[in-house]
Amino acid sequence: MKAASIQEIKLELSETSAAKLKQLCLHLAKFKKENKELLTYLLFESHDEASYINEVKAGIDEGFAELPKANNYLNKKSLRKTLRIANKHIKYMGSKQGEATILIHFCEQLKKSTIPFQKITILKNIYLQQIKKINVAISSLHEDLQYDFQQQLKDLAI
Numbered sequence: 475m476k477a478a479s480i481q482e483i484k485l486e487l488s489e490t491s492a493a494k495l496k497q498l499c500l501h502l503a504k505f506k507k508e509n510k511e512l513l514t515y516l517l518f519e520s521h522d523e524a525s526y527i528n529e530v531k532a533g534i535d536e537g538f539a540e541l542p543k544a545n546n547y548l549n550k551k552s553l554r555k556t557l558r559i560a561n562k563h564i565k566y567m568g569s570k571q572g573e574a575t576i577l578i579h580f581c582e583q584l585k586k587s588t589i590p591f592q593k594i595t596i597l598k599n600i601y602l603q604q605i606k607k608i609n610v611a612i613s614s615l616h617e618d619l620q621y622d623f624q625q626q627l628k629d630l631a632i
Contacts, residue, residue, distance in 0.1 A: 508562070515566040527572055530563045531579045538583045549589055550596050556580070557600070574611040574623050577604050581630045592632055605630060 478486075487495065503510040519526045537556030542548040560580055564573045581604050584591060591597035605627070612623045
């Protein structure tokens with residue numbers, strides 16, 4: 475079965491009644507946890523992006539608090555899990571400023587941690603990839619915001 479294009483879906487939704495739209499959203503939320511999380515963000519949290527970013531930062535902090543101390547393999551897996559969750563929330567927001575803020579916080583936490591990520595190639599690559607993503611997100615922002623984020627990014631240099 476071929477999926478309809480966004481344009482076709484938009485046209486069909488514009489012709490659908492409010493009650494039918496409500497029913498479709500609830501039906502969609504039943505099938506995937508991610509759909510339910512996205513609807514939760516859009517309905518309850520999208521109006522206050524700053525507090526949502528703080529919640530995501532708290533989740534990152536929890537992920538770093540639960541890092542295993544001795545095993546580099548488990549550290550890598552835990553970092554990727556934390557990063558995967560952060561990226562999911564970034565995708566929900568769709569904001570380049572929010573993306574830069576969250577990724578900078580992730581990199582700051584990694585740099586503060588006791589993990590010698592500079593010596594472990596895989597972890598260093600994860601860190602450098604996030605720096606690249608931060609630069610891409612920053613490049614699309616207003617000049618004043620770019621300057622502020624660039625100052626934070628200077629602190630993250632290895």
